[in-house]
Amino acid sequence: MPVGIIGHYKCGEHDMGEHHPENGNRLTAISDQLIRSGLDYVVRQFDSKPIDKSLLALAHTQKYIDFVFDNAPTEAKGEDKGEAGENFTVGEDAVMNSKTLTSILYSAGAAVDAVDLVMDGTLGSAFCATRPPGHHAEHDKGMGFCFFNNVAIAAAYAKQKYGLKRVAIVDFDVHHGNGTEDIIKNVFKASPKDDKGYLFCSSYQYPLYPFDIEESDTPPIINTPLAATTKGKEFREKLSAHWLPALHKFKPELIIISAGFDAHIEDDMSQVSLTEADYRWITDELKLIANEYSGGKIVSVLEGGYAPSALGRSVVAHINGLIGN
Template sequence: MSIAYISHYKCQLHDMGEYHPEQPARLSAINDRLIATGLDMILRQHDARPAERAQLLHAHGRAHVDAIFRKSPEMGTVAVDPDTTMNPHSLEAALLAAGAVTQGVDMVMAGDVGQVFCGVRPPGHHAERDKPMGFCLFNNIAVGAYHALEQHGLERVAIIDFDVHHGNGTEDIVAGDDRILFCSSFQHPFYPHSGDNCEAANVVNTPLAAGSGGEEFRAAVTSQWLPRLAEFNPQLIFISAGFDGHQADPLADFRLIDEDFAWVTRRLCEQADISAQGRIVSSLEGGYDLHALARCVEAHVKALLGES
C-alpha cells in the first residue's frame, strides 16, 4: 500500500527569526532531499488541510485555543513563551500542522494509504493542554490521536516519541487515558526537565544519559517499548518523529545515526502490521542540523516504505 506525504508551503511562512533553530529551512531541506532521492515520485503528496477548532478542543482547553487565536499578530511578532513566537502566518501554519495529522488519520482509516508522514511545522509535542511551549503552539500528534478515537471509533492508539526532548506536552494531555499508550525517549536531565515523575500507567518514559548512542537507544526500545506495544495491541500507531537525537544535531548530546531512526521505524512497522493493519501516522517534531534532518527523514520514510 502507498504512503502519503502531507505538507503545505504555508508551514514555511511561520518564522521565529533568522537565528532561531526551528526555521523554515527545515522543510526546504526535507523537500529537497525527497526530490534528490526520487522519493517525491513514490510518495502520494497532499496539501494539508487546517484543523478545525472542534478537533483542537479534543486535546486542548478552550482558553488555550482562544489565546492562540487572539495572540496571532497582524504584523510583527509576539512571544507566547520564552522560546516561541508568532508572526502573522504562525496561526495558519499551526492549524495546518495539526490538520495534517487528522487528515492523515482520515486517509489511513479509509484505506487510501497505509502510512503517512506529515512534513509540517511548527512542531507539537511540547504544547500542553493549556499552554504553548518549546516552539509548539498546538499538540499535533495529540490532536490526531483524539481524532482517531473520537471520530473513527478506535479503542487503542499508541504514540511513540523518539525526539531527544521529552514529550511533556503529549504526556500532559494523554496521561491517565487508558485508550492511549505513550512512549517517550529523551535525554535526561535536559529540557524540558520532565518525564521522571509520571506515575500514569499508560506512559512509558525512557530517559537516557547524554552521550547515549544507538546501542543504548535500541536496547531501551527493545526492553521497554516493544513489549508494552505488543501487550497494548494498538489499532493505530502515531510517531512524534524528532530527529534531534542525531549526533550532528546542535541542540542536544545524543549520538544516534541515520540508521538508528530507520531501525526504530521498522520495529514500529512490524507492530503496526500485527495489530493496526499497518496503519502509521508520523509527524515531524525536532531536528535542527539541516543535512542530518533531511537524511533522517529519508531513512524514516524509506523504512515506512519497507526498504531495508
C-alpha cells in the first residue's frame, strides 16, 4: 500500500517572530531531505484542505474556538504588524500573526484528510508535514506553540466518520502531550473504568515543559517519563516495557502518531539523545502492531523537532519505516 505525505505551503506561513524555533524553515528542511533521499519519488504527495470549522469542536470548546477565530489578526483588518510578538497571544507561547489562522486550518485539515485517505484505502499510511503542531493544545486553551489539537481531532473524526471502536494515539515527542491527555479525559470522557475506545501513550523527558505530568501505566493513559540522560537503548527498553504491551492489549483499529523529533541528540530543545535509528525503530514497532490489528493503518502528524537537518533526516527515517524500505 502506498505511503502519502500531506501538507500545504500555507502551513509554512504562520510566524511567531524572528528566531522562534517553531518556524516555516522546519517544513523546508523536511522537503529538502525528502528530495535528497529520493523519497519524494516514492511517496504520494497531497495538498491538504482547510478543516471544516465544525470539526474543531470534536476536541475543543466552542468558546475557545470562537476566541481564536474572533481574535485572529487578518491582513484585511490591517492588524498584521509583521512581527508576531505584536499580534494576538492565544496562550503561553502561542501567538498568531495574520497568516496563523489559515496555517491552523490547513494543519488540522491535513490530519483529517490523512484519516480519510488511510480509511478509504487510498493510502496504507500517511505523514502530515504540517505546522503549527497541536499536542500541547488543551480543550479550552492553546499553549506551547499549539492552537488546536490535530491528533485528538483526527482520532475523534476517525471514530465518528468510520465507526472505529479503538483508536490509539502515540506521542514520542520529547515533551508530554498534555493537550491530548486533557482532551481524552475531559472531552472524550475516557477513564480507567471506561477507556471509550482511546489509548494514549506518551514518552517525554521529565522534568521538562509542561512539567505537571503524572506517570501512568493504567489505560487509557500510558505516560512514560525519560531521564535527561536517556539514549536510544533506554528509550527502546522503556517503550518496549510500557507501550508495546498496552498497544497489543488494546488492539487499535487505527494508530495516530504525534510525531515529534525534538528528542534528537542534535536538538537543543531537550537533553535526551536519540538518533534517526531510534525513530526508525519505534516506527517499525508501531507498524508491526498496525499490521497485526488494522492492516497497517497509521496516520502520523508532525509535532516538534527544531534542529532542521536532524528533523529532516528523522522524518526520512520515519517515512522509510512506514514504507518498510
